[in-house]
Amino acid sequence: MNFPVLEFPWLGNGTVIAIIAIIHVIVSHGVAIGATALMVSMEYVGIKNKNEDLIQLARKFSKWILIITTTVGAMTGVGIWISTTVIQPDSIGSLLRLFFIPWFVEWLVFVGEVILLLIYFYSWDKWTGEKRYLHNRIGFLLLFFGWLTAMIITGILTAKLTPGRWSEDLSFWNAFLSPPYLPSLAFRSFIAIVLAVSLVSIFIRLFVRKKQLKQEVFSLFGKIYNLSLPLLLISGLWYLVTIPDAAYQQVVWSTGMSKEMFMFINYSGLFVFVLFGIAIIGRPDKVSIILSLGIFFSSMGFIAEFEMVRESVRKPYIIYGYMYANGVLEKDEEKYKQEGYLTNSTFSRVDKITEDNVYTAGEELYQGQCMSCHTVDGWRERRAFSKRLEGWTEESIDQYIDRLHEARPFMPPFVGTDQERQALAKYLHKVTNETGENQ
Numbered sequence: 001m002n003f004p005v006l007e008f009p010w011l012g013n014g015t016v017i018a019i020i021a022i023i024h025v026i027v028s029h030g031v032a033i034g035a036t037a038l039m040v041s042m043e044y045v046g047i048k049n050k051n052e053d054l055i056q057l058a059r060k061f062s063k064w065i066l067i068i069t070t071t072v073g074a075m076t077g078v079g080i081w082i083s084t085t086v087i088q089p090d091s092i093g094s095l096l097r098l099f100f101i102p103w104f105v106e107w108l109v110f111v112g113e114v115i116l117l118l119i120y121f122y123s124w125d126k127w128t129g130e131k132r133y134l135h136n137r138i139g140f141l142l143l144f145f146g147w148l149t150a151m152i153i154t155g156i157l158t159a160k161l162t163p164g165r166w167s168e169d170l171s172f173w174n175a176f177l178s179p180p181y182l183p184s185l186a187f188r189s190f191i192a193i194v195l196a197v198s199l200v201s202i203f204i205r206l207f208v209r210k211k212q213l214k215q216e217v218f219s220l221f222g223k224i225y226n227l228s229l230p231l232l233l234i235s236g237l238w239y240l241v242t243i244p245d246a247a248y249q250q251v252v253w254s255t256g257m258s259k260e261m262f263m264f265i266n267y268s269g270l271f272v273f274v275l276f277g278i279a280i281i282g283r284p285d286k287v288s289i290i291l292s293l294g295i296f297f298s299s300m301g302f303i304a305e306f307e308m309v310r311e312s313v314r315k316p317y318i319i320y321g322y323m324y325a326n327g328v329l330e331k332d333e334e335k336y337k338q339e340g341y342l343t344n345s346t347f348s349r350v351d352k353i354t355e356d357n358v359y360t361a362g363e364e365l366y367q368g369q370c371m372s373c374h375t376v377d378g379w380r381e382r383r384a385f386s387k388r389l390e391g392w393t394e395e396s397i398d399q400y401i402d403r404l405h406e407a408r409p410f411m412p413p414f415v416g417t418d419q420e421r422q423a424l425a426k427y428l429h430k431v432t433n434e435t436g437e438n439q
Helices: 013-048 053-088 089-122 131-159 172-176 180-209 210-243 243-251 250-256 259-281 288-311 330-339 359-370 394-407 417-438
Strands: 315-321
Touching: 013 053, 013 131, 013 180, 013 210, 013 288, 053 089, 089 131, 089 180, 089 315, 131 172, 131 315, 180 210, 180 259, 180 359, 210 259, 243 250, 250 259, 250 288, 259 288, 315 330, 330 417, 359 417, 394 417
Parallel strands: none
Antiparallel strands: none
16 A cells, blocks of 8 residues: 555466465575585585595586576575565565564675585585595585575564564564574474475486495485484474464465365375385385485475465464555554545555546555455456356445455455445456456
8 A cells, every 4th residue: 555556467466476485495495405405415425435426416416506596596586575575565664674684684694605605616626635625614604504594584484474572562583583483494494405305316316327326325315304304394393383373273274275185185295205215215226216206296395385374374464463464554454444545545546435436446445455365367266356256246245345354364354444345345346247247
């Protein structure tokens, strides 16, 4: 309401952010942290055991880590900033005011990470003999910098779900060190390792020709993986018990699956992860392509589900207990019901509703209060009004808007006057019918 709006009508605004965020998490966690950990571990073992093949494989890892993190990682990182700034400006504005210093420090750490990665990659041939240990220490420092960026960002992300007493005293540390901070940081650390092993195993299986080297790599990865997987599960459960009860109750709902389907898919995925752990440590020389592909796609699906759940369980808020998902501050709810939403909306084309501008007013209300989650039409039928409201009368839409937050606790309440609510119902009824006629 305080900024111009941008709409992605078919995909949906939330989907655009989700696509960029999922790709970025795969790179920032699975590559920048996880694959880097595997790379420096291979180099360390290679130096210790005088295994030149293992060292050269670590060197190949560094090439792809450099390429992926400085292209896909950097572009999606900027993409998150651009997409969230234009789609959720109220939320980003609030977070920037609170977390400006940590975000600035995170940017400095990222620059340092890139510098260390460049030094590490271009110094393979220069640091030989005993200096190889120095090169390996640069790699571990690079790993620490990658983890440090996650440590900072985790404080900001967890504050959006559980800001603690921040909404009462506006204390920075109450927000940054919120209850889920430590379990979330632990969960992200271990998921980075598990994700990295899951992603690279298929490439090790297909492209490493030497059987002895392949066995040594899988043996090393198996030890790291089987240590990280149970710690991942423990930290994940720890995280779940620290989030608000209302958020916990929405975990299954946020995936869009039935409880039965949710349990089946996730237990099946867990079975694949455990089976892979047994195979990689038990018979590192005989890890099957099918199992490697299975763990590859399972890990990708798990990350997508995790990001979707993390974002959705905050509903009806985008900053828990402070700002609703549509950018309306909770404290302003009664004010807008009395004075009107459009009157207080900086960029609204309508200030006072008349018979001539009622549909325009309804569109403004849709953009301000509905568009963050819904579309008129689009690929997600559960959130497209053309499907959700098909066959509804204008009166039934109006009545539903009035009580929607009671019927569906994950939806923000409508904030505005009765006249504005009726204008929104009139607009939604109109566009629903128009979309249905055009199909």
